[in-house]
Amino acid sequence: MVSIPVLPRRYHKASVWALYVIGLCPAVWDFYLAYSGALGFNPVKEFEHLLGTWALRFIIATLAITPIRDLFGINWMRYRRALGLIAFYYVLMHVAVYVSLDLRFDFGAVWSDIVKRWYITIGMACLLLLIPLAVTSNNWSIRKLSGTWNKLHKLIYLIAIGGVIHYILSVKSVTLVPSTYIALIVLLVAYRVVRRPILDWKRGKTKMAQATR
Amino acid sequence: MPAYRPPRISASEITPREIYMSRRHFMGAAAAAGLAMTGVGEAFAAPLTTTPGAYKLDEKLTPKEAVTTYNNFYEFGVNKEDPAANSGDFKPTPWSVKIDGMVGKPMEIGLEDLLKMPLEDRTYRMRCVEGWSMAIPWVGFSLSALLDKVEPLGSAKYVSFETVVRPEEMPGQKGFFQALPWPYIEGLRLDEARHPLTILAVGLYGETLPNANGAPIRLVVPWKYGFKSIKSIVRISLVDKQPQTTWKNSNAREYGFYSNVNPAVDHPRWSQATEQRIGEGGFFGSNRRPTLPFNGYAEQVASLYDGMDLKANY
Numbered sequence: 001m002v003s004i005p006v007l008p009r010r011y012h013k014a015s016v017w018a019l020y021v022i023g024l025c026p027a028v029w030d031f032y033l034a035y036s037g038a039l040g041f042n043p044v045k046e047f048e049h050l051l052g053t054w055a056l057r058f059i060i061a062t063l064a065i066t067p068i069r070d071l072f073g074i075n076w077m078r079y080r081r082a083l084g085l086i087a088f089y090y091v092l093m094h095v096a097v098y099v100s101l102d103l104r105f106d107f108g109a110v111w112s113d114i115v116k117r118w119y120i121t122i123g124m125a126c127l128l129l130l131i132p133l134a135v136t137s138n139n140w141s142i143r144k145l146s147g148t149w150n151k152l153h154k155l156i157y158l159i160a161i162g163g164v165i166h167y168i169l170s171v172k173s174v175t176l177v178p179s180t181y182i183a184l185i186v187l188l189v190a191y192r193v194v195r196r197p198i199l200d201w202k203r204g205k206t207k208m209a210q211a212t213r
Numbered sequence: 214m215p216a217y218r219p220p221r222i223s224a225s226e227i228t229p230r231e232i233y234m235s236r237r238h239f240m241g242a243a244a245a246a247g248l249a250m251t252g253v254g255e256a257f258a259a260p261l262t263t264t265p266g267a268y269k270l271d272e273k274l275t276p277k278e279a280v281t282t283y284n285n286f287y288e289f290g291v292n293k294e295d296p297a298a299n300s301g302d303f304k305p306t307p308w309s310v311k312i313d314g315m316v317g318k319p320m321e322i323g324l325e326d327l328l329k330m331p332l333e334d335r336t337y338r339m340r341c342v343e344g345w346s347m348a349i350p351w352v353g354f355s356l357s358a359l360l361d362k363v364e365p366l367g368s369a370k371y372v373s374f375e376t377v378v379r380p381e382e383m384p385g386q387k388g389f390f391q392a393l394p395w396p397y398i399e400g401l402r403l404d405e406a407r408h409p410l411t412i413l414a415v416g417l418y419g420e421t422l423p424n425a426n427g428a429p430i431r432l433v434v435p436w437k438y439g440f441k442s443i444k445s446i447v448r449i450s451l452v453d454k455q456p457q458t459t460w461k462n463s464n465a466r467e468y469g470f471y472s473n474v475n476p477a478v479d480h481p482r483w484s485q486a487t488e489q490r491i492g493e494g495g496f497f498g499s500n501r502r503p504t505l506p507f508n509g510y511a512e513q514v515a516s517l518y519d520g521m522d523l524k525a526n527y
Contacts, residue, residue, distance in 0.1 A: 034496050035496050037495065037496075040282070040283060040293060040294060041278075041279040041282070041283040041293075041491045041492045042283065042293070042345060042489060042491055043495070043496045044489075044496060045345075045489070047496075101496070101497065103501075104501065109484065109486075109487075112484065113483075113484070116479065116484075117481070117482050117483065118482075119482060169482065170482070171291075172291075172343075172392075173287065173291060173392040173393060173463070174390075175291050175390045175391070175392050176389065176390040179390055
C-alpha cells in the first residue's frame, strides 16, 4: 500500500481553499498570456480551447478521487467538491469566451451552432447537466437530498463522457492527446462498473488474512 | 518520439530585431551569392527576384510572423505553432518534382529550374476550412506554364499532387497516432489547374518559402479552402479520373473534392459564413468578417462551375 504523509486535520479546510486558488490559477495565467499576445495569432480560440481542456482535466480529477481511495487507500474525498466546482467554473468560462470574445454575442450564431452541430449540442447539454450538480454541491443539499443526492450526482459520468465526445468531435484528427483524454475517462467511468467486485475481493482478502492470523 | 526536442524559447529571449536583421542581411547577401554560383536555392530564406503579378489585393497584409508561425502542416504536428517549431530539420534542397502520367513529355524537374520560371508577386486571400483567413504575398509562377512543358495528353482530365514523405525530418510522420495517412495527396480538375489564378508558390514576402509554409514548392489555389493548397510537392500526375484526396479520404462527409470557399455551404461542424482574420484585432477586438463566395474570386472562377450544384459538389 502506498503511504504518503497524512495532512493534519487542522489544515484540511485551508488545503481545500488553497485548491480553489491553485485550481483557478491556470485561467488567470492563460488570460494573461492571451491578453499579452503570448498565445499566438488567434488568441481567442486558443484561450477558449485551453479553458475547455482545463475543464476536462478537473472532471478527470474529480472522477479519480474514488478509485484512488479504493485502490491506494488515500482519502482525498475532502477535495472532490472543490475539483467538481472548479471544473464547472472552467466550463462556464469556456462557454462565456465562446459567446463573447469568439462569436461577439451573435446569439443567432450560437443557436444555429447548438441545433446544427453535434459537438456543440453535446457540449451545451453537459453545461446544463452540470448546473444542478453545482447548485446541490453544498452540505445542506447533501443532507436534504440524502439518497437522491447520490443518484443525482451520478450524472457526472454522463457529463464526463459527453465532455470528451465534445472534445474529440471538435478536433480534425484524433491524435495522441485526444486519445489520452478518451482513455482516461473511459477507464475512470468503467471503474465504476467493476468497483463492487474489486471491493468485495479486497474485503474477502482482508478477512482471510484476519482468519488465518 | 524524437530523442531530443529543442526547448521552446519565449519571444523575449530571442535575439533583438536589429541584430537578427543585420544577420539576415548578411545571410541574404550570402544566399544571393550562393544562388548566383550554384543556381540552387538555400535552406534559409533567400531573396527572390520577381515581377509584379496581374492579381492585386486591396487588403492589409497579414504580418509575416503570423503567416510563418500559424500553420496547418500536419507532417510537423497538429498544433498551429508545430510547423514552425518542428521543421528545423527539414531539408528543402536539393529538391526535384516528378511530373508524370498522361503527358507527352514526362520529366523530373529540379528546384533550380523551377526557380527560373517567371516568378510573380501574387497577393491572395487564404481561407482555412476552420474559419480563419490571411492575406499573403506569395511569390510563384503559373501552374499552367509548368504543365505546358510536359504537354498533357487530350485524355488527361485531372491533376494530382503528392507531398514528400520523410519521417526522419517530419516528426508528424512517425510514431503512434499519426494525424493522417501519408503521403498527403491533393487534386484539381485540369481546368482548375490551368486557371491563371492557380500558382505554384516558391516564396512569400519576397523570400524563399519557410519550411513551415511548404518549402520549397507548394500549390496555391486561392478560391479553395487552404487544405487544397498542398505543400512540399514531389510529384504531379496528369490523370483521367478524379484523384483521391487526403481529407476527403479521411472524412468524405466533411471535406469534398472541390472544397471551394462557399459561405452558403456550412462545414458540418462549423459555419463558413464568417472568418477570423489572423493577426488583426488582438484578444478583445478580434473581428469576424463575412466570407465571400469563392473567397472573393467569383468573378474569375465562378464560370468554371456553371451548371454545377455547389451544395452537392462541396
